[in-house]
Amino acid sequence: MLFKEDKVARAESEAVRTNAGWFRWTHDLVELSGADAEKFLDWVLVNKIAGTPVGQGRYTTMLDEEGGIIDDLVVMHKTEDTWWLSTLYGPQMCAWFDSHKNAFAVEYSDRTQEFDMYAVQGPKSADIMNKIVSDSVDGLKRFQLLETTLAGAAVTVDRGGFTGELGFEVYCARTDSEAVANAIAAAASEYGAPRLTTLEVYVRSLPMEKGLALRQDYKGLTPFEANLGWSVHMDKDFVGKEALEAAVEGPARAFVGLEIERESYEDIGQNEIIRKRGVPVGICRQMIYGYTVDKNIGFGIVDAKKVPLGTQVTIGPNDSPATVVEPKWC
């Protein structure tokens, strides 16, 4: 949980918003290759992967046959023959691929234990990166990759992150992890950029303020219900497409923001029931304190027809009063 009076968490959050901060941000990493790699990714993912140039990544969701989100990930075209899939659920992803591989000529493996990833985030992040990488990160577009060296180690830099700020993610071999971390720490300290130690600041608070959600928030929703319709390419075939086409009446559920009026949210756990005039109308995915907006904010899934934006609801066992808002605060 995060509380408004937590000075350490507030300082870490402010650093990323106004200066920079860095942290270990190692995701599960599934590597995929093979003659049908591009076709296969186009089949299992909703975004258009074919044609992604080498050195570029794309955000996408992965659906089950019912059209519900089972993962969201960044697909990186690492080399001509190799794709990196950044997810929090590598083993589950591989199992899903096993059951959907069919006749596709692809190979994939979970390489999470071989690589570490560090995130450098904030307005000054490019300055910090340029101090330590052999090639400038200036000019990199969002999700564009840079193969370079850092502290003598080969690294892949992705212009991206999960804070809503300018940022970079540095992939390195586990064997080079300490050297890379030390180099980032030294450069960051020159800019007064701290290493973030409060997990919930960089996993939940900073992202949520900017409307960035985790798979666990979206799980089971269609991309349209999750406000991710922009990433769906209905002009190609993909797992879950039929279900999306069948849902002609529009989204039954809405992915929304929540603001509670009380001081804190100790009584609101994951998936706490949301009520409107005492009647269950949805669930709260998670609450957190946002230090930039100075509010207790959260994501929720509600009945799309019964709960328009602005609806007054209550959440949890002690009926904490809340307002339904857009799921993005700054």
Place this chain on the structure above:
Amino acid sequence: MAILNHVSTHRGVETAFGKIIPEKEAYSYCLRTIAGFSANIFQLMRVLNDSWEDRTEKITEIANMMNCAACAGGEDELHEYLNAFYDEWNIPELVKRSAWIGAIWGDYGDEAEDMAGRVIQFTENRVEKELDTCPWDIVGSEMCNMTTGMFTANFDIAAGGEHGAITNDVQLNMCEARGCGNPHCRVVAERLDHYGLEPQGWLDHRGAAHDPVHDTPPERRVKHAQGLRSGQYTNAFGEENSLEWQYNWVAQMGWVWSISFPLIAIRDMADDDEEFERLLKIVFSTAGKNSFIDPFAREGLRNWLEIPREIGDNDPRVMGAYIGAMLGCQLVPFEWEAFDGEGVEIRVDQDTFTGRFEMAPLDEITLGYEAQWNGACHTLVSPEWSVWIDEDDDDFIITVGRKIDDRAL
């Protein structure tokens, strides 16, 4: 809400008289009965050993060792064991999972056992967990130290960044305990290197936190865990377990940590098995008698089980229905062999009855419940009726019948 919408989802335990005890109520009762059994065992321990320090140290050490033993094996086996947890619980690599799996583990267990609360802080150097309720709050202070010492194993087996090595990187303290009169239980894990702390001894797990704690005000406390509130537990990384899954899990695991583990040390506190079992029967028998001393307790049971008025007070079916409800809520399958005014017979598989957790069958369940139910029967029904348990091939037959015993306990 029309019942039609819930017939298939709102399950429960059927009593001898056809009443359905709702699943959530049965789950809560199950937890409390396990805690009650545990409280009796701890009373026995206090009879056998009059030194708080000595008995607490002994049960803490054995519980920690048994918890470590759960993942015993070579380096690769431990690695596999941990990876299975990481995958099963969706614990991402970014949380430095090798260091903090203990906290995630603990949160899951707390919630399954309706120790309702919240993770106040989860940082690289410190985890603070605050609980508003604890079904085991009747057991006593030794358990608070024991469980905290036991769960250091969950940190130790994965800590230090060395897969396969059991290290000791944190202090784990239950700074406050509801069973000791505090409003909350509060468990704090703090990294030794960050706080400049020393490794703890077996009796050191009730120390203070080294950073300020957060005290949730009464108006935002909760009465039940996530499962009982909203139907499922969800951890911080999205792993979900249904109420049904939790109930089944706890009906096994509750017996392990709170009874099976400390019993290993408690048995050794007696001079021999005969002495241990003699005292165990006395403690459980007393607990049983006291269950229904108050007339309103008897009336309350009749009301809870909806025992028809035509069944009088001095009827074995009253006791039989009580045993049946307890077994049902503890998720122990059984069959009625007889249920009339002449007596009650309940058939239950021996392995099921004593082996709630298959790896650790507990003969003490039979000894304890036989004494407890017999004592309870004397006050709930009358001393004309007794409860005893016989073996019948692979089964037990639990009987409520007439018995004259000139040396009755």
